[in-house]
Amino acid sequence: MFICRFRAIVTFLALVCLTAAAAHAQYNPPTTYYNSATGTGATLKSQLQTIVSSMTGINYGNARYSALVTDADPNASGKILLIYNRASVAATWDNGATWNREHIWPVSRLGVGDPSNSTTGVASDQFNLRPANPSINSSRSNSPFGSDNSTGAYGYNGSYYYPGDSDAGDVARAQFYMATRYSQLTLVDGSPSGTQMGDLSALLNYHFRDVPDAFEQRRNHAIYGLAGENSPAISNAYAQKNRNPYVDHPEFVWSVFVDQMNDSSISIQGGTSTGGSGSALDLDFGRVLVGAAVPANRSVTLNKAGLDGTYFQVTSTGNVTSSLTGRYNAFRNSTTDSKVVSIGVTGGTATPGLKNGQVTIDNLDITTQGGSGVGANDANDVITTKLSVLDHANPSFSGASDVNHLTYDFGTVAQGSAAPVFRFDLFNLGANSGFTAGLDLDGVSGAGNGAAFSTTLASFTALAAANSNNFSASLSTSTLGAFSATYTLNFSDENLPGAAALAPLTLSLTGMVAAATQSADFNNDGMVDGADFLVWQRGFGGAGGATDGDANGDGLINESDLMIWKGQAGAATAVATTVPEPQALVLAVFIAAAFAWPHRRVIRGAVR
Template sequence: MTSVKYTTATLLAAFVLTSTASAISYEAPSNYYNSATSTGSALKSQLRQIMTNGHDPTSYDDLKTAFKYTDTDPNNPNNVLLIYDRDSQTGNWNSGDFWDREHIWPKSLQGSGSNRNDSHALRPSTPKLNSTRGNKPFGGTYGQTSMGANGSFWYPGDQDAGDVARSLFYSATRYSHLSLKNGSASNNNMGDLSGLIRWHYLDTPDEFELRRNHAVYGGEVDSYKGYTYTNPKAQNNRNAYIDRPEYAWSVYMDQQNDTSLYFGSSANADGSSSKTVDLGTVIKGASSVNTSYTATLNKDGFDGTYYSVSTTSNLTSSVTGRYNAFAMDSSGSRDIHLNLDANTSQIGEQTGTVTVDNLDVTTQGGSGHGANDGDDTVTLALTVLDHSNASFSSSLDQDTLTIDFGYIEANKEFTETFDIFNYATSSFTADLDLDSITSSGDASAFDLDLNTFSNLAANDKATYTASINSAFSGPLQATYTLNLSDEDLPGATGSQTLSINLLANVAPIPEPTSLALLGLAGIITLSNRRRSL
């Protein structure tokens, strides 16, 4: 006989790998618990009514067939998994040789009634373990080395501790003559409640338990053979403490749950918290962008609580769903790994949010505690900018500028101004950098007060001047090539160029000898005029 231990991760993996699994939900119908609106004993009465309505009790004999559908081994679907040791045995009944029908609530401690045959209250078990346990109540420390007898108590093993607790919660709610107590069992009482409630928060419902609850109810479940089926011996009711584990504290403990969950260093007065994580800014088309963040969820208080984790469609979380819990007796924390599904081909701010809801239903623990604990959120934000666009115009993409000074007399000064724009059609546009300037032609004949710059904002401009050095003469021409790029961010490119053409035709400066001759000619002309007079 081979004993196989299945962790929650193993069962989840088996579920995911089955072709039909992705389409199956083991949730209760959306209105199933609509009438569960109270707390304490009133809530217990409401749950009893819900779990009684429609209940079609199975017979003890029916369980020989039912267990094939409710306790299926996901790694060997012709087998069933047995409680306590998680041994995998054939699903076919063989007169109790391979497995027997174990009463979680011992038959000798419950009197007569349907609970003796209730699929929620019985599990297939190795006959020897069934006999060895007898009518011992459950007890022991979660995490101890092995299952089995623990003095006068019986420890079911870590993998079944929470399952057993929720089965007993069900029985003590569904059947009014049964009750749970601290310590040893007697008559119609079963224990140990203080241990059971701790196990409830330490061993949360896993895929196996959720599927089993749905199969007992009669819902469609994965056969692990590539198709789905329903249990032919279904009993048409559900275990509320599996579907809604948050009810257990109010029904079996008190109405002052003291838990408060929060992200960051502390919670607000109402228990809520919010945190926005800036993942930075990148430029359109960037690759290898960091979109991950680890958020630490903290718990204050000494009580246990369940919480749900939900996300927007573009965020993934390592923790999801409503079957998450913090244990009793201490504060605690848990890391939640988040990843934003960012699209760097789309400009703008991209955000994704995870929301944590403390599911406790008790209201007397004060503001910010239990049901009064506000939701907690973490938002990841990534900004994607369009590429910068260098231009000589504010209204169009102009890459070339020509400044023609025209014909210029010698020793005259002429200056022209011009602008360089970061021409943008979106407010989400990268800054512009001017990285280098090269020149050709008669560059020494011109003065350009242009230097490299960085971080020219979208739709902003930088103004410069160009002037002619009239010490030169004749037709002059110079070309300046400006090499520009996006600001220094992931995704930046440096492929932009602007071109400035400067033109001028400067009159030549007269030679000194030419000026002297012109002066002498003037004196002779004046002397001739005087003689004629």
Template sequence: MLCVLLLLVSQQAAAAPYDPPATYYNSATGTGATLKSQLRTIISNMDGVSYGDARYSAPYTDQDPNNANNILLIYNRASVDGEWETSPLIWNREHIWPSSRLGVGSPSNGTTNIASDQFNLRPSDDGINSDRGNDPFGFDTTIGGYGPVGSYWYPGDADIGDVARAQFYMATRYTQLSLTDSFPSGEQMGDLSSLVAWHYRDVPDDFERRRNHAIYGLAGDGAPAINNPYRQENRNPYVDHPEYVWSVFKDQQNDSQLYVGASPSANGSSSQDVNLGSVLVGASVPSSQNVTLHKNGLDGTYYEVTPTGAATSSVSGRYNAFPILTSGTSSKNLSVGLNTTTATAGLRSGSIAIDNLDITTSGGSGRGANDGNDSINVTLSVLDHANPSFELASDINTLALDFGTVSMGSMAPTLDFDIANLVSTASFTAGLDLDSIVPAGDSSVLSTDLTTFTGASALDAGLTNSFTAMLDTSAVGMFSASYTLNFSDEDLAGAIGLGSLTLSLTGNVEAAFVESADFDEDGDIDGADFLIWQRGFGMGTSLATGDANNDMVVDGADLAIWQDQYGSLPESLVSAAAVPEPTAMALLALACLSLTQFGRGRFSEPENDCS
């Protein structure tokens, strides 16, 4: 039955914190001696149990978290059967503040007083208990296992904080007890300086916090009661609020100052931004990053770390401490990140507040209780995928550009076009990479100045890159080419291939037109050609009707061409100097004659005065 009961208690404890009721310490508002007196009033409201009951309360208060049937012993942390046995004796009751220093004599099983306070009683190996005797605790620089150090006793690394806080409780709860830095006498214990140092070296762990809650035996703030028929119904304030210790047992001038980033402000506050970068939707959240929490000052302090929003921290809660130093500064690393989703685009964020919990106010600006809070702000940008297009205003995946018909040898024509990265989600769209360009067809004639862009040259959302296509006119023909442009998101976690855009180019290059006045195409430019021009004047539209310049009109311009080419060979239009050229007056006379005859025959106009 006991095994089942202990298992049930263990499950309840694992599922709940061990905080006191929200109002339990409401009257603890002072510092120093005032605070100590206020705490004494609070914790004196208790239901004492007998010294004999402590033989049976240990399975409830000192339960091994890894074996509900066992308890953990002080000093050696041995896990043993929690049932009280005298033959053989497995464990006995250790007074952390020795009973010989309590001023009440040796307790009997029926004793119900200071000697039976469960915060001062721990199950212990009988031999170790005997070895310790009534030695005070001391030597704050000692590390390792339990044992004597000169005239003092070292509890072992795992129990130094537990022992210190039990001593602080006893010196607060009972006015006849006191802690000293000298070797104790009478109802004194110590060494106080060592106990304070241990308090900051070994913070309350779950075992100690659960023990505190089990001795209380009632429900706390969000903390169900641990069923303990031997409950005492009071608590150890230095487990619940370890920040009280400096003010009660040291002074009001704690010089601790915490900060993140390069340096603190005048009031001790600080902030640091941690940008986890950018990822694409659906990608994994980036790993956490380390942030250094710095501490100025030699005095120890407890601090609280509180993540909010989606922020995470490897350190959280109020049970964190910096130890006392003799020189220099100290620091600790916090691994911070975000617990979030990347299913949709947008900004993910959270913050981590760090509060120096010290309550002393005389250490100066930015020190102790005057130390402003520190903040770590963590962000992550989740980006939507990029979207390539030939237009910024709409999603265009194909583009056809036609150069039309141009003459061979003419200036190479050009056409401009854009590649755009469309905005998918405002302010949260990935950059666009053009990874490859695959030409096909007459790409040597129909070319572009396209180049890939990736990495630092990725195209931001909402912007365009401009390019030019060109047609080479050095050869005659009908030409076509296509360019397949392959894209992906910028190089971020979650980037994918985005498909392609297709650019189609066409153009026709014709042989260059050569002006010719060989209207009858007989190989000679002579008077017969002139007569053809004469007949077609004003109504001809082709070479056969006198159109020498291919402008679809037979007019004086065509006559001028005939005049320039008269006597030339059309095949080469060799220099007119190689062929006898009629005198200018003869050609003019012939032209006037023809115009006169043409005018009479078609328009009945007065004769031209050509003579």
């Protein structure tokens, strides 16, 4: 199929003016132009005949000059495109040497004589006239078009003439127009006679196989010569001021020329049924980081069940693109069919958020008598797309604010005492709810007196935003001295397209391990006395702390702690003492037993 691409302003004799913005525009009719076309079958044909009969006929001679506008080559100023071979030739009329006027519905089958330049009416209708190479025009003569499955270049296929792939659909729609506009003209299957033309079955196949391209749509609008819906008028001094309804609404063809039982039904391959033969498919393009490349397009197959041809409309909303758009899409006739559509995401990845969209496929056939789920009863099919664009993860020591450095001092602890523990959390701050990447802790490196500390830090992946992992650090009390160490925590986004290394966090630990201090001031009242002994006595044999009777901090409450009490008894402060000699230990144990032994008071006097 020849595809016209309008590029810039094409001007010929100040009659053709196309802007780059209109290069790919649809040449729509006014919104009210087909308001009265509400029926089907013969009723619809009659309604369309009334609509298109409102026209300004020009004579056959002036049609030569209208072709300079209607058939202008969009890519070559001052040239026109010829039918059948789509050759681009000089537009200047040179008395038929370079090009002449081809009647698609031959003059001999119009029911009128050969036209003169002053002739108006059916013989000068511009929808039936196309500039053509004189020898090709002569060769085609008045032959009907066919056969059903002809493809390739123009030429004869038996007794039928094939217009060529580029013009097959254009010829079919011109003949549909003529058979609608003029009551004396009819289309038939097989070989025509009199004012008939055909072959109708072949024309139907051409119509669904070769949809109206930009050239044909523009030609239709140029013959009209007036403004349409969002379609500026194309200046044409020889405008006919009517339109070909089968270019504007190709879905009318089946109802007008076949029957009211089109059996087409469209579905999305791999989709789920939504009732009425409708289907739905969800395409999740996944999750990427801001700034990442947009994921590649996905290919989706649309299938048509049923043998009848149909046109369908593709409408896109939201952040989605479709390789098929608009109403000029068709499935072929006389066969089941399928088409592959490329679906993509728009909107870029510069900002986080959900990029979603929807592509709706609407079977445009207007017939309703084919049964449930076919033709006009075929429910829409919907492709829903989404792409999640995520902000970068953000590691922090706090869940309330962005804290990148954490320092903890264990203070001074006694040698041999239980190792002190510091607990802390690592957070992934979630600035964009639902659209922040997970956090990976890739590794930890330390510097300083690392042997004095231990941590539970370990690599993790995909910590969700607004969540945290808990860790701890401790100071070893086995060695005397002052210690410090700094840990660098290296992070990155979770493993998604666009993931990046993130700024590290630093954890600084300090602490001092001093010689253990022996104190028997168990109640911390500043004196070592009998009250402290009672504390030791109550805790004897247990495993407590300094306030439970453990004077030497070894985690046990025993005779060694009593000896320290004995050595410090009567002192005003708790200081380190020497451990008593063995004989003193025996004495201390005896004293302790004496204090601990319950006494009975003896009351002397009269016996009662």
